[in-house]
Amino acid sequence: MDAIKYACLTVVLVFTIIQLLAVYAADNDSDSSSRDYTKYEEMVDIPGGEFTMGTDARNAKDGEGPTHDEKVKPFKISKYPVTNYAFREFVRAKKYKTDAEKYEWSFVFDDFVPEEIKNEIPERIQGAPYWIPVKRAYWRQPEGKGSGIESRMHYPAVHISFQDAKAYCQWKGWRLPTEKEWEFAARGGLKGKTYPWGDKWQKNRLNLWQGKFPKKNTKHDGYHGLAPVDAYPEQNEYGLHDMVGNTWEWTSTRFETAQTSPADDPNSTYVLRGGSYIDSKDGKFNHQLRVSTRMSNTADAGSDNLGFRCAQSVGTKKTGKLPEDTRSKPSKPEVKEIKEGETVKQKRPNPADLRGKKKPTSNKKKEAKSEL
Numbered sequence: 476m477d478a479i480k481y482a483c484l485t486v487v488l489v490f491t492i493i494q495l496l497a498v499y500a501a502d503n504d505s506d507s508s509s510r511d512y513t514k515y516e517e518m519v520d521i522p523g524g525e526f527t528m529g530t531d532a533r534n535a536k537d538g539e540g541p542t543h544d545e546k547v548k549p550f551k552i553s554k555y556p557v558t559n560y561a562f563r564e565f566v567r568a569k570k571y572k573t574d575a576e577k578y579e580w581s582f583v584f585d586d587f588v589p590e591e592i593k594n595e596i597p598e599r600i601q602g603a604p605y606w607i608p609v610k611r612a613y614w615r616q617p618e619g620k621g622s623g624i625e626s627r628m629h630y631p632a633v634h635i636s637f638q639d640a641k642a643y644c645q646w647k648g649w650r651l652p653t654e655k656e657w658e659f660a661a662r663g664g665l666k667g668k669t670y671p672w673g674d675k676w677q678k679n680r681l682n683l684w685q686g687k688f689p690k691k692n693t694k695h696d697g698y699h700g701l702a703p704v705d706a707y708p709e710q711n712e713y714g715l716h717d718m719v720g721n722t723w724e725w726t727s728t729r730f731e732t733a734q735t736s737p738a739d740d741p742n743s744t745y746v747l748r749g750g751s752y753i754d755s756k757d758g759k760f761n762h763q764l765r766v767s768t769r770m771s772n773t774a775d776a777g778s779d780n781l782g783f784r785c786a787q788s789v790g791t792k793k794t795g796k797l798p799e800d801t802r803s804k805p806s807k808p809e810v811k812e813i814k815e816g817e818t819v820k821q822k823r824p825n826p827a828d829l830r831g832k833k834k835p836t837s838n839k840k841k842e843a844k845s846e847l
Contacts, residue, residue: 512560512628515704516553518787519713521660523549527667528658530767534758537770538731542667545655552652552660553784555631555704555716556724557643559624562614562632565643574636575613575777581634582778582826583609584753585689587618587700605689606778606826617701617779629703631722631782637745637774640725640783652786654728654746654769661718661749661766663711669765671711671718680707681720681764682752688760689753700752701779719764720754722782723747723827730771744771751780751827761828770828778826 528545529535565571575581585593585605592609600606609619613634616622624630635643637651644650652660663671672680678695682702686693697706702721710718730744750764762768772781 510628512558515555515558515629516561517555518551519554519660519715520789521547521550521552521656521713522664523547523659526659526662528655528767530669530765532765532767534763535767536762539767539769545659547653547655547659549789550652550656551787551789552656552715553786554714556722556782556784557632557635557640558629558704559614559632560628562635562643563624563628565646566615569642569646571639571642573613573634573639573777574775575634578775578777580608580610581612582606583612583618584700584779586692587779589618589621592619600826603828612779613777627701627703629705630701631704631717633701633722633779633782634777635725635782636777637725637772639777641727643783644785647785649785649787651725651727651783654726654748656786657724657726657748658766660713660715661711663713663715665711671715671766676756680710681717682706683720683750683764684753684755684761688755698752702752717749719749719766719768721752722749722780723751723770724749725781725783740774743774745774746771747781747827753780753828772825772827776825776827781827 523546525544525546527542529540529542531540531542535541566573583606585607588607588609593607596607596609598608612619612622614632615624617624617627617633641651661671662668665671665673668674670676670680679697682696682698684692685695692699696702704717704721707716709716724747726746726748728746730746747770748768750762750768754762754764754768757763762770
């Protein structure tokens, strides 16, 4: 009898442990069905109106200034940047392959690339050796082969090109915001302020580089690289997150110098807004983070600090024509399904923060293709 009791107790104990482990795994598995990731797809109503766009700061660059008056109609915009979870749903539904996958590589910041991979990549970008062209780096493998997003479903999807972002928004029945809409939303109803929350710098409101770039990040904001889309409080009165810092975000607006190129040309240049985790408080390196921060890149560009959010015209179920914007003449996105094993020959894009800088010069394109 004692042996039977002992065996029964053992079975009960083992079963209890298994149950506890299952509960623990569910609580800690970011891809668990118990966590609602759809909440990060919420849209926020933006009233529209007149506002002063840009900045008159002396260190304004990439067309930030001078200030000028603009007007936007009411619209909706994503409360958060598009997450890995949401982008994965799109990829599964459309069997979609991103530009980074078609190129067979993307740029990853030096700190997040294992040494053995660095040693296999002799090429670097002149003036920015901290951007590493990593084979097979794309949204699902942010740092290349061996990395993943299983614990980062609520992080922003990165290595996203303009074309990828546009295709996703089209699939949702949405669109990319114009640059005017983006800045109006980022300002949160405030007039002429430096940040989404006002003129005074506030710690731990955004993800940026703190320390000596690119050697050391003090991580006083809690993160070295990307942060979850809800890691910090709402940045303005509209309740928006990550409008400044964490990842650059695509807009539908063509960059002023690129008006002559066709909108569907991968070399067409579009405006990016918001800055990213490698940017700074004061602009001593990279970009100064503020509500007017902007830059541009080609439509096929991608890197581990490049994401997006969507917008929607008010009163429409499916977004049609974009709001009038004299600097924005985008074409309709084309969602292409690439067959298994198919390769697409394309030229290399720049990573975020590096428009106009010299690209790697070694014959790595041929080597990358032979890897697959």
